[in-house]
Amino acid sequence: MIPFHSNSKQHDELSHELAKALGSIDLTDDTAFAGAVERFEHALADYCQVDAAIAVASGTDALIIALRALDAPPGAEVITCDFGFYATAASIVMAGFTPVFVDVGPDRMVMDLDAVRDAISPKTAAIVPVHLFGEAIDMKALKEIADQHSITIVEDVAQALGARSAGQYVGSFGAASGISFNWSKHLSSFSNGGAVLTNDREIAARARSLRGHGNAGGFRHTRMGLNSRLNPFEAALLSAKLPHLDTWIARRQEIAARYMRNFASSPNVVTPTATKVGAHVYHKYTIRVPDRDGLRQKLADRGIGTLVCYPWLLHDQPAFEGHALRAHSSDRATEVAAEVISIPVYPELTDAEVDFISETIVSYVESAS
Known part of the structure; x- marks a missing residue:
């Protein structure tokens, strides 16, 4: 039997490293849990060559939070590809925006950039390029289109961590991006997880607030956020896996x-x-x-x-x-x-x-x- 996907051999080969990672969390130290997440965030940001990584509970949450952190007007249009996984479009809707779907390119399974250009309207606030199946979109060309129309890019990197476009890691081109660590991903947690990537300090601050119910401090909630935090044990496992x-x-x-x-x-x-x-x-x-x-x-x-x-x-x-x-x-x-x-x-x-x-x-x- 050859399963479609399996982590069992990977986990068997890394069993000692993973056990050591789990054992490194001191259950008697309340700060250890936050520390495990922060260490992974720093390692992930370094790998992706971005300024900040904000760990959350899933890739879907990452995309919702990245979109909400733009502070675009409710109902604004967000362009994405019509072929892909449901969570991309659902995230756009759950973030309060209107999805606009475009075709794939000739002989491709990622969005057609000419179709993106044709779909832009006065209501367009953002483009969500999906690097589907791990294939990097031509981000330089897409960024030229977006810049011409003063439109923001939020990348869906759920399936493409480590891919490069023109030598630059995907996830580092847009205002923000969302990554998934679902158990099926090529950098996988045991269950689920995700992260927002950004080089924008204000978006990073909004994303951190949004993952904690929109808390601005002192139980003052200024945004409609989520309860979306990466489990610290998953963070420790991901930290052990990332070098591989x-x-x-x-x-x-x-x-x-x-x-x-x-x-x-x-x-x-x-x-x-x-x-x-x-x-x-x-x-x-x-x-x-x-x-x-x-x-x-x-x-x-x-x-x-x-x-x-x-x-x-x-x-x-x-x-x-x-x-x-x-x-x-x-x-x-x-x-x-x-x-x-x-x-x-x-x-x-x-x-x-x-x-x-x-x-x-x-x-x-x-x-x-």
Whole structure:
């Protein structure tokens, strides 16, 4: 059995480090809990090359808090991609804004920058680029568009920690960004966690207030905030894992390159677009095939786990019925959603397992064509 994702081998290899990290928290010292979180925040900010990291309970909370910290007017429009995980759009709505959905780019699974430009209106307050599956968007080009229209960028880096655009880490381009440490992420907690990144001192102060019920001190609450704090034990585990992140990313990139070689002779298997070195960390390895559901069943029959990420466009999600939104043409995203399937790419996969998965896919696709 090859699961779609597993942390068990990683945790087994790091068992002594993780146990030491947990044991380092002095349960008799009330300040130890805050210290564990602060140490992780400093380490994360250093890694991402930003001035501040504010740890919170989840990646969704991170994005909500980052958006609310902008102090944009209620109901303002926020542009994002129509193809992606529900939490991005839900965060925009829960932050009090109106999502505006745009298509993916040609042969891509991230937002089309021309579509972003066309979607800008006098009500646009922000753009949320999603570095989906670990692929960095061309942030220099997006920032030029945003600057031309005096629009703020808030990056969704939930799936792309460690990816770089033009040599700069994603998450460091916008006014703020949100990161997730959900158990499935390539830097994962045992359960959940997230962080806001920013180089703006005022946004950092607002984010710290917003994660604690909008408390301005002395139980005076000046904003409608959340109760969203990273568990200190999770912070200690993440601190122990962070030094290994680049090694894990490098192995994911090796696996992705092996998949690409294995699929090179199969035109009906559309692989992720080749990008510059470092621009894709392969949080997920997502391909496109004509008979996605049939292939998924075949892989399941061979003991190979998969996920369909993502079968619904965001503007079609039932949860958004009755909420204000704008959806531009998403013809390419509709085609992508009908064909995508994500296959295992976690670092502990062996080359033999990668080849077995590849052979199963190629065999099915060629027999079905």
